[in-house]
Amino acid sequence: MTETDFAYLRLLLQQRSGLSLTADKQYLAESRLSILCRRRGVADIATLIGQLRLGRDRLLENAVVDAMTTNETLFFRDRTPFDLFRDVILPERLAANAASRSLRIWCAAVSSGQEAYSLAMLIDDIAGRLAGWKVEIIGTDISAEILEKARSGIYSQFEIQRGLPIQMLLKYFEQRGDKWQLTERLRHMVEFRQHNLLERNDHLGRFDIILCRNVLIYFDVPTKMKVLELLAPRLAPDGAFILGAAETVLGLATKFVGDPDHRGLYRQAPLAAQPRAVTTAGSRAYAAPLAGWRA
Structure with missing residues (x-):
């Protein structure tokens, strides 16, 4: 993932979900978006970001937010x-x-x-x-x-x-x-x-x-x-x-x-x-x- 694409992703996540992705989390983004690319049949992350930039696919934006959101929880957490x-x-x-x-x-x-x-x-x-x-x-x-x-x-x-x-x-x-x-x-x-x-x-x-x-x-x-x-x-x-x-x-x-x-x-x-x-x-x-x- 290029620095430009990562900067775009960080801005998108901030605006859509409030998630503040720090600069040292590029590896995390690459890992999770690679999985998303495979699930959706997209060639690579660059292609995925390109599709996001078009701003025409709200479902894709939702999928990216879902992929990057941490869903860590458990029963009676922290009791x-x-x-x-x-x-x-x-x-x-x-x-x-x-x-x-x-x-x-x-x-x-x-x-x-x-x-x-x-x-x-x-x-x-x-x-x-x-x-x-x-x-x-x-x-x-x-x-x-x-x-x-x-x-x-x-x-x-x-x-x-x-x-x-x-x-x-x-x-x-x-x-x-x-x-x-x-x-x-x-x-x-x-x-x-x-x-x-x-x-x-x-x-x-x-x-x-x-x-x-x-x-x-x-x-x-x-x-x-x-x-x-x-x-x-x-x-x-x-x-x-x-x-x-x-x-x-x-x-x-x-x-x-x-x-x-x-x-x-x-x-x-x-x-x-x-x-x-x-x-x-x-x-x-x-x-x-x-x-x-x-x-």
Whole structure:
């Protein structure tokens, strides 16, 4: 790959996905795009970049973004945020929303779905307390391909072994040959939608809890600021915002403040508080435990 082609690729990725590809990652780009060339029957990377420059093939652009995006995730990743969700945030929200009996959760940059399904397992664990509640878990990602995998709920033995407690495996998965699939009931607890974090998100509505973990680390400072600015209005004034262990809003956003008692947990800053939006229609909801999850 020539320096000129690599510079073009870096600009394309920055504009389309926010991904900040540093100059020392040319080897990574060549490796991943070589695989893409073989899959699409393109002669070489130079030809691929040439097709991109024509600007006529949006599907090709999407494929390149998908190829260069890191989809690293696992069940109950970094465990601490899930303990925080179960022991602090969820009880807090159940008390705060007792009148409305509704709860909305957004997993941004959800990748192949393990984070959203991990939350669903924790919520299902207290189904007896949620009779009559409407609970929505929305998982979004820029990649249509990875979202299809998430919707299928099918994971390899390697993916299952990474972070999933054995009791959760036995309770929520069914073996399919050499793979494992989440039960239909649990899959229906999560709705997956394609969404680019750099674009407007008004259509998603307002959420009580937003997780945007381990994605800001791939963005440059201006892009991080833009993403946080777009996320802030989507969080309820008294909601919870969770970042990854290596991420912070410090110096990047004025509408979020850190929770002094819990690392990685952020709240709306007082001046950023906004009225709660009406829940969007068309999302999956949690009904009484006996009725199960419904569309």
